[in-house]
Amino acid sequence: MTAAVELLKTRRLYLLLRDRIVTGAVGPGSRLPSEPALAQEHGVSRVTVRRALDLLAEEGLVRRRVGSGTFVEDPPASRPIVADFSNVLSNLIEMGRATAVKLLSFAYVAPPASIAEPLGLEPGERVQRSVRVRLIDGQPFSYLTTHVPERIGLTYSERDLATIPLLELMERSGIVAERATQSISATLVGPETAAALDLAPGSPVISLTRVVYEPSGRGVEHLHALYRPDRYAFQMDFVRTDVAGARRWTPTVVQASRTASSPRPSRPKRTASQKGTRP
Amino acid sequence: MTAAVELLKTRRLYLLLRDRIVTGAVGPGSRLPSEPALAQEHGVSRVTVRRALDLLAEEGLVRRRVGSGTFVEDPPASRPIVADFSNVLSNLIEMGRATAVKLLSFAYVAPPASIAEPLGLEPGERVQRSVRVRLIDGQPFSYLTTHVPERIGLTYSERDLATIPLLELMERSGIVAERATQSISATLVGPETAAALDLAPGSPVISLTRVVYEPSGRGVEHLHALYRPDRYAFQMDFVRTDVAGARRWTPTVVQASRTASSPRPSRPKRTASQKGTRP
DNA sequence: AGAAGCTGTCTGCTTTTTGATACAATTAGG
DNA sequence: CCTAATTGTATCAAAAAGCAGACAGCTTCT
Secondary structure (H helix, E strand, O other), X not given: OOOOOOOOHHHHHHHHHHHHHHOOOOOOOOEOOXXXXXXXXXXXXXXXXXXXXXXXXXXXXXXXXXXXXXXXXXXXXXXXEEEOOOOOOHHHHHOOOOEEEEEEEEEEEOOOHHHHHHHOOOOOOOEEEEEEEXXXXXXXXXXXXXXXXXXXXXXXXXXXXXXXXXXXHHHHOOOOOOEEEEEEEEEEOOHHHHHHHOOOOOOEEEEEEEEEEOOOOOEEEEEEEEEOOOOEEEEEEEEEEEEOOEEEEEXXXXXXXXXXXXXXXXXXXXXXXXXXXXX | OOOOXXXXXXXXXXXXXXXXXXXXXXXXXXXXXXXXXXXXXXXXXXXXXXXXXXXXXXXXXXXXEOOOEEEEOOOOOOOOEEEOOOOOOHHHHHOOOOEEEEEXXXXXXXXXXXHXXXXXXXXXXXXXXXXXXXXXXXXXXXXXXXXXXXXXXXXXXXXHHOOOOHHHHHHHOOOOOOEEXXXXXXXXXXXXXXXXXXXXXXXXXXXXXXXXXXXXXXXXXXXXXXXXXXXXXXXXXXXXXXXXXXXEEEEEOOOOOOOOXXXXXXXXXXXXXXXXXXX
């Protein structure tokens, strides 16, 4: 009755090996078992093993040497963009990198309850729904779906949205963003979103949901964002302090750094002159 | 040369529909196109469409009514556990929920460079590598791989690790955790990790990497954690304040709450009758 | 009541993926 | 130098996934 959709064996083995590599179970430089050995060990044919290894090699996780074996590569040290906890992209600006926004969709619609409820909307109140993709150095890294109450959305134009950060638009219109709550999770991209992010469908992405409130307690923005994990990561630093007699972690402002995999202790920063851009 | 591993059509369609549902493109209560319509629209057979819808129905995202159609369900309101930005589980404890830990692996090994470097280890220095799964109410939600310098790991026993939080163990031994840096991302689980988390291989998970330092600047813990997104989420609250003349977001301590998407006091769940303290 | 449209189920066929096997080219070690 | 082990490549067979079509039962609307 239930289909269950077994995962392709190639993909399955790929994920398994990839897992062992990224978690450090097999260290860089070490040799993987031979293809026939892997085939027997996992009950698949050598052809399938090869396909899985092909994928790993494409990603630069392993290197194959004819006659010798397949070896784990040193981490390619790809450096995702790092955002601090407040998700401010001022880091990027400081680094002088070019960000651009592409507006994919813009309309006023009746919101589903899952949007209307956290925004505290009256029944029947409409929202502005917009979908944007943000690029850095010409490459997409985030897919943003925002819902804004109609009364607020009307204070700026579609053209504004394609060029100016949403929160900045709202603050220009006199709307005061006072409080926000956000949660970070993970999900898979569908084919449409994948295409917009230049990803393969089914790739994992970071998922962020944020609601911004004005002082009255009413919601002014509902954001659902997806981030490419290879180009973006959330980084946060903490210090252990005594608060009311108890040891607690308190967050500190993270410094801009090009590396995420091996985050180094902070460095003296250059002063920010430009205003921050938000997703 | 490139295998590329095309995604199964069923899975592809499943992801696409799921995407439209969770992003609110199609609201709860609305009817999806009929199976023949979906089949034609996406160039697949009706059998494939059915399989994709089966998956959605299993997840509770849609409800199928014979003779009528397939309808988007109201959000299943699965409420993941919420951790505040500092990733402290005190929330859970306060909520009186039973957490347990299963120790899967424990050994002293030579660390790969990706671990040794952020920890600031001398060449040749060994580390204690442990793999644990954390359960809540008997169900696994996190998979933790920790690397600790040998000199620190020796201050507690394998048995200790299976029962007491690592940071607490270290502080008991006089090690001072002063600073930490962590980054959050997303990835896919391999078959082994998937089994430990009771997930299907290839499912998306939240990935967290954290390094904790002592006052001397040396690293005392390297943590690589994977979280089930349906049972765990990172939530953080912010307030907009004036700092040095500029408006900035500053984090506040998140309140313990059972809801992630919509902050609303939820009904009490079942009482924690069985508590599984494991060795 | 009747018609139209929908989901549920089954069957045979086609396409894609995986498997088994053989062999060539390269490397490392005795 | 020779041997054993490794990856690279090709071919054909087997298994799995997908497809097209038909039909039954239920729901909704005319």
